[in-house]
Amino acid sequence: MQDIVAVLGQAWITSVMLLAVRIAALLFLTPVLYAVSMPAPVRLAIVLGLACVIALPLAGSGTAAVVDVGALIQAVLVEASIGATLGLGVLAAFAGFGLAGRLIDIQVGFGIAQVFDPLTRSRLPILSAIFGLFAAVFFFTIEGHHALMRGLAYSVELFPIGQGWTPAAAAEPVLKQFGALFALGFALAAPVVLGLLLVEFALGVVSRNLPQMNMLAMGIPVKIAAGLLALSVWATGFGAPASRLYAAIYQSWTGWFAQEGRR
Structure with a gap:
């Protein structure tokens, strides 16, 4: 261990550890690493590997090592806050897919049928979980x-x-992205929601003219079939709004970096 410290330098090793905190805060706050089932030691190895690669140009740069405990804790908190702020942009994009899935689940009637979602480590309605997995694949x-x-x-x-x-430089871009989250998330589900709304109107007309029919028993399978059919048709045009959701990540980051660069 002493030979490794002597070769690489204490300053570079400290930089790797601090950068690993930034990467961990970014990745662990987002569903990116959870898209693939892997043990915690493997995730830790990925974080340390990325930190070593990104910090490699800093080796021998003469950066002073953080030796004071108070300064080290402060540096860790700074790195964690930067990584978490970066992760908020990614989290907002994935949340847009979750919002679209929830809207369709409520309209179709899948809200009470829940499955375990590996991305959020919680139980979600069926289509919300599928949208989350699709978001990771896309x-x-x-x-x-x-x-x-x-x-x-x-x-x-x-x-x-x-x-x-x-942090003030990141506030405006992040808030703008979260403000656009609802519009972009609804754009993913808008054709399906509109189709289901028309089905609801049709069922209402049938119920008005044929009150003897049990619309609760008939309406649920009709809405499920109509919702899945509309979703399969809309899948061909799904790419454009999904791309806009992910483009919002980099727009948010670009706005943050631009404001920070002018300071």
């Missing part, structure tokens, strides 16, 4: 993990490891 399909790593690497340049930052 994220990796459009190479969102590559853009995530590029944003993380740029954050190291903009916010040097262990140094302070101004």
Whole structure:
């Protein structure tokens, strides 16, 4: 261990540990790592590996090592806050998919049928869990993990490891993204919700003209069939609003980085 410290330098090892805190706060706050079932030691190894790779250019840079306990705790909290702020953007995008799934679940009637969701580690309605899994698959399909790593690497340049930052610069971009979350999330489910609303109107007309029919027994299977049919048809146009949800992540980060760069 002493030989490793002598070769790499105490300052670089401290930088790796602090950067690992930033990466852990980013990844553990988002469902990215939970998309694939893996043990906790494997997740820790991934975080440390990414920290070593990103911090490799800092080796031998002459960065002073943090030796004071109070300064070290403060640096850990700073790194955790930066990583958590980055993670909020990713979390908002995944929450948009969850919102779309909940809207369809309520309209179809799947709200009471819940399954275990591995992404959120909780029980969710069926379509909400499916939307969450689709969000993770779509994220990796459009190479969102590559853009995530590029944003993380740029954050190291903009916010040097262990140094302070101004949370006020991130407030406006993050709030704008969360404000657009409901519109973008509804855009994912809007055609299906509209189709189910028309089915509700049709069932209401039938119930008005044929009061002897049990609309509760007939309406539920009709809405389920109509909802799944509308969802399968809408799947061909699902990519555009989903891409806008993920584009909002990088727009939020870009706005934050731009405001921080002007300071």
